[in-house]
Amino acid sequence: MNRAIGVFDSGLGGLTTVKALNELLPNEDIIYFGDTARIPYGNKSRETVIKYAVQDTNFLKSKNVKMIIAACGTVSSLIGGKPLASDIPFTGVLLPAVQAACAATRTKRIGVIGTPSTIKSGSYGKAVKNIEQKAFIIGKECPMFVPLVENGYTSGKIAEYFVKEYLEPIKKENVDTLILGCTHYPILKDIIGEYMGEDVKLISPGEEAAKYASIALLSENLLNPEEKEGKNFYYVSDSPEDFEQNAVQFLGGHINGTVELANVS
Amino acid sequence: MNRAIGVFDSGLGGLTTVKALNELLPNEDIIYFGDTARIPYGNKSRETVIKYAVQDTNFLKSKNVKMIIAACGTVSSLIGGKPLASDIPFTGVLLPAVQAACAATRTKRIGVIGTPSTIKSGSYGKAVKNIEQKAFIIGKECPMFVPLVENGYTSGKIAEYFVKEYLEPIKKENVDTLILGCTHYPILKDIIGEYMGEDVKLISPGEEAAKYASIALLSENLLNPEEKEGKNFYYVSDSPEDFEQNAVQFLGGHINGTVELANVS
Numbered sequence: 044m045n046r047a048i049g050v051f052d053s054g055l056g057g058l059t060t061v062k063a064l065n066e067l068l069p070n071e072d073i074i075y076f077g078d079t080a081r082i083p084y085g086n087k088s089r090e091t092v093i094k095y096a097v098q099d100t101n102f103l104k105s106k107n108v109k110m111i112i113a114a115c116g117t118v119s120s121l122i123g124g125k126p127l128a129s130d131i132p133f134t135g136v137l138l139p140a141v142q143a144a145c146a147a148t149r150t151k152r153i154g155v156i157g158t159p160s161t162i163k164s165g166s167y168g169k170a171v172k173n174i175e176q177k178a179f180i181i182g183k184e185c186p187m188f189v190p191l192v193e194n195g196y197t198s199g200k201i202a203e204y205f206v207k208e209y210l211e212p213i214k215k216e217n218v219d220t221l222i223l224g225c226t227h228y229p230i231l232k233d234i235i236g237e238y239m240g241e242d243v244k245l246i247s248p249g250e251e252a253a254k255y256a257s258i259a260l261l262s263e264n265l266l267n268p269e270e271k272e273g274k275n276f277y278y279v280s281d282s283p284e285d286f287e288q289n290a291v292q293f294l295g296g297h298i299n300g301t302v303e304l305a306n307v308s
Numbered sequence: 309m310n311r312a313i314g315v316f317d318s319g320l321g322g323l324t325t326v327k328a329l330n331e332l333l334p335n336e337d338i339i340y341f342g343d344t345a346r347i348p349y350g351n352k353s354r355e356t357v358i359k360y361a362v363q364d365t366n367f368l369k370s371k372n373v374k375m376i377i378a379a380c381g382t383v384s385s386l387i388g389g390k391p392l393a394s395d396i397p398f399t400g401v402l403l404p405a406v407q408a409a410c411a412a413t414r415t416k417r418i419g420v421i422g423t424p425s426t427i428k429s430g431s432y433g434k435a436v437k438n439i440e441q442k443a444f445i446i447g448k449e450c451p452m453f454v455p456l457v458e459n460g461y462t463s464g465k466i467a468e469y470f471v472k473e474y475l476e477p478i479k480k481e482n483v484d485t486l487i488l489g490c491t492h493y494p495i496l497k498d499i500i501g502e503y504m505g506e507d508v509k510l511i512s513p514g515e516e517a518a519k520y521a522s523i524a525l526l527s528e529n530l531l532n533p534e535e536k537e538g539k540n541f542y543y544v545s546d547s548p549e550d551f552e553q554n555a556v557q558f559l560g561g562h563i564n565g566t567v568e569l570a571n572v573s
Contacts, residue, residue: 080356081346086458088547091345190455193351204466282353308573 045267047072047276048256049108051099054082055193055286056226056249057114058293060136061275063253065299068266071273074106076305080280083189084117085158085225092121092160100127102278102307109265112136112252116225117158119248120166132259136248139255140222141170147244148220151175154213155182157224158189167224181216185209185228192230193289202231206238214239222246230292275300280307310532312337312541313521314373316364319347320458320551321491321514322379323558325401326540328518330564333531336538339371341570345545348454349382350423350490357386357425365392367543367572374530377401377517381490382423384513385431397524401513404520405487406435412509413485416440419478420447422489423454432489446481450474450493457495458554467496471503479504487511495557540565545572 048064050057054077061075076099078084084092096118103111110132113119119135126133144153155167162184171178187205196202213221221239223229226249236245260266267273275298279286283302290298313329315322319342326340341364343349349357361383368376375397378384384400391398409418420432427449436443452470461467478486486504488494491514501510525531532538540563544551548567555563 080352087345088550091546186459187455187461190452194451196452201466201469281356285353 044109044265045072045269046107046109047074048260049074049076049103049106049111050114051076051078051103051111052115052226053077053084053117054079055289055293058290059226059229059247059249060112060114060253062294063250064256065273065275067253067257068260069273070267070269070271072267073273073275074103074108075275075277076102076307077277077279077286078307079282079286083158084115085160085189086186087160089121089160089164092117096122096127098307102305104128110256110260112256114226114249114252116248117160120157120161120164120224123164123166124170132263132265134252134255134259136226136252137166137170139251140224140246140248141167141174143251144220144222144246145171145174145178147246148178150217150219151178152216152218153178153180154216154218154221155180155224156185156209156213156221156228157182159184159186161224167222179216181213181218183209183213188231189225189227192227197230198234202234206231206234210235210238218243220244220246222248224248277302278305280305309374309530310337310534311372311374312339313525314339314368314371314376315379316341316343316368316376317380317491318342318349318382319344320554320558323555324491324494324512324514325377325379325518327559328515329521330538330540332518332522333525334538335532335534335536337532338538338540339368339373340540340542341367341572342542342544342551343572344547344551349380350425350454351451352425354386354425354429357382361387361392363572367570369393375521375525377521379491379514379517381513382425385422385426385429385489388429388431389435397528397530399517399520399524401491401517402431402435404516405489405511405513406432406439408516409485409487409511410436410439410443412511413443415482415484416443417481417483418443418445419481419483419486420445420489421450421474421478421486421493422447424449424451426489432487444481446478446483448474448478453496454490454492457492462495463499467499471496471499475500475503483508485509485511487513489513542567543570545570
């Protein structure tokens, strides 16, 4: 089916999912919505985040997408695996990440890091326990990681300070798998990996959601049969120019598609 | 006149203005709106911030306030001294802060720090030049100050690192006055003052706006003639409970009034 895949996030983090989708499903069109006028979601209340997520979902539905990915760690954990759309396939990043973590762990000791809203929700822990009843899970909110990434502190001593501050209690618990429960965090993957050590497997929920989507679309016979290069269409609620500038860090290159302003509320 | 004074901000920073108003004008009622569902404003585009500021102003007008104070550094610098209301007195924090800075400086060398939007607007520099044509002004955006304050890093080596990183180029220019152009920054006043030295006068725009408002209301004969203690009424667009918790840092004590949810858009 040649309809596009819809992806949304509070801002830029979801672009890590777009990058993974472009690699896995090069024939597919993608429509992305970044709610840059209301970013961030991670320190807002459950009610407000879910209200925004419903509006974001409705915007993508209005674009006639064939599947929706909530590529936002906060939204995904607050809805706790429940879909925001029922007439088309829907996934957040929570369940794909949890499945990947449960597949990767050998010791059943799993760490989760995320925004304050994500960690307070306890959703990752509950979802892990559904698969691995005896798993040990330790969560830690990392409220400074998003501002650090957005302001370019992705290496060096300031980044190292906060990585140690947030991850020390997790490292002490000898986890062998760590879920990077916010789609901004893969930008800090190198420095987090260095601190945790090479024996700890890092799970990027945005990438896992892209893998899940590719399987779901294949099994529901919804992949695009045409052999042409897919296009990306980006919509944002604040300045398209600022989005284009900031996207480079997440896509690892210039923006590969049109960027338009969208009024979503 | 016994109508309330209206104050708004993107979130919590404007509470420094409320605190100053409560001290200067203890008989006055205050209605505060904090746009916590869309916080922060400082890294959003001019169009988006002004759209939000107009909505915030209209909300306060619907509460029949007698004056409006935009207690947000970003809003104040983007409107550049132009009022958002014309039927009642209105002030931002820009002009009162600039007047105080021009009165305080002896060397005519003034520093300004603020959010990226504030510094990019160049408004502080233009407003200073209107009063002191020969003044030298140096501005610096400090994007990590708001997350540092919001996450409690107001002293210690991390706060010191960023104070040095942002203020070193300003200190090198031998300014004798520094405008803390965002209503979050007075929370960092001690550590900023220590770094800049006691000869540098720090200007808090939120407090200066409160002083200006008290004079404007007096001269327009709009002060409350009743000899009773004024009340504070707080409205926020996200969780009232979270607001109450976080307000302590800005008010220097527990919230002194009711807090209600308001839908503003």
